[in-house]
Amino acid sequence: MLNLGTTMGQSCTTGIDEPDTYRIDRSQGGPGFYIYQESTMIVGVTDQRLLHEGLQPGSILTHVNGEEVSNVTDYQNLANPANGPRFLITVKSPQESNTYLINRHSDNPRFVVGTDLIVSDVQDRTNRGFLNRKVQRINGVELNGDFAKFRDMTVNSRKYFITLSDRKPIPTQILCNAISMFNEDLNAKLTSEVETRCENLIRWQEIVSNIRTETHPEREATGAEEIVSVD
Numbered sequence: 001m002l003n004l005g006t007t008m009g010q011s012c013t014t015g016i017d018e019p020d021t022y023r024i025d026r027s028q029g030g031p032g033f034y035i036y037q038e039s040t041m042i043v044g045v046t047d048q049r050l051l052h053e054g055l056q057p058g059s060i061l062t063h064v065n066g067e068e069v070s071n072v073t074d075y076q077n078l079a080n081p082a083n084g085p086r087f088l089i090t091v092k093s094p095q096e097s098n099t100y101l102i103n104r105h106s107d108n109p110r111f112v113v114g115t116d117l118i119v120s121d122v123q124d125r126t127n128r129g130f131l132n133r134k135v136q137r138i139n140g141v142e143l144n145g146d147f148a149k150f151r152d153m154t155v156n157s158r159k160y161f162i163t164l165s166d167r168k169p170i171p172t173q174i175l176c177n178a179i180s181m182f183n184e185d186l187n188a189k190l191t192s193e194v195e196t197r198c199e200n201l202i203r204w205q206e207i208v209s210n211i212r213t214e215t216h217p218e219r220e221a222t223g224a225e226e227i228v229s230v231d
Contacts, residue, residue: 020091022055027085035061040069041099041140041161042091058094058101058161060140066090098133099163102154115147119164130164137163 024031032047033055040061045051061069064078065087079087094100104110111130112121119130137143138153139161154160182189182197 018088018090020054020059020093022050022053022089022091023086024079024089025086026081031079031089035072035075036139036141037072039137039140040072040075041137043139043161055091056094058099059091060097060099061089061091063090064088094161097163098166099137099161100130102160102162104158113147113150117143117145117147117150132167133164135162136165137161 032045032050033042034044034046035041036043042055042057042059042061044057045055061075063069064075067078069075069078079089110123111119111127113135114120117135119133119135122128122130135143135150138150140163141149141153143149179201186194
């Protein structure tokens with residue numbers, strides 16, 4: 001990672017009108033955040049004032065003094081100390097870009113990514129929002145569908161940021177296959193597994209029965225994901 005030090009400035013909550021914009025002042029140190037060495041993602045914030053004002057790790061740095069930033073070189077040129085210790089940064093928040101922190105406590109990442117980079121299963125119910133989304137970036141680095149790159153960037157990493165696409169509808173055939181596969185060797189499954197699957201199927205049935213009046217298609221996709229994801 002690229003160490004960019006500590007800051008003493010102000011942000012959008014202290015007089016700046018632009019959203020997600022922060023004032024940086026390096027007169028008493030560095031800017032107070034770290035960006036990843038291959039992208040403009042802020043992967044760490046060291047200044048408590050910036051944290052209090054809302055700057056979050058996982059944000060993408062998009063502009064310096066209103067000028068667009070596309071890579072680390074752009075940032076270094078625009079935020080060059082020779083230009084003065086003070087400057088403004090604008091970021092895209094993790095919520096805007098569907099970016100999440102993965103903090104692995106063991107070798108098990110607790111979710112499954114296929115070679116198509118689609119999240120096909122999760123072990124932690126709090127991560128069900130990952131299901132049926134495509135991994136687009138790791139630490140802000142664009143994967144462009146490269147599974148090998150995803151594997152190389154995450155296999156030995158205990159902590160990293162993952163950026164996902166919006167949810168995609170699940171094809172009917174995939175859903176049917178998931179149900180058929182679950183029903184194989186049913187006697188060998190735990191009662192809790194069967195009960196959970198039953199609950200998910202009931203929720204799916206309720207969604208399907210309301211298709212004609214449902215005005216939120218994403219809810220239907222979410223229901224399908226729940227069925228497919230159960231172990």
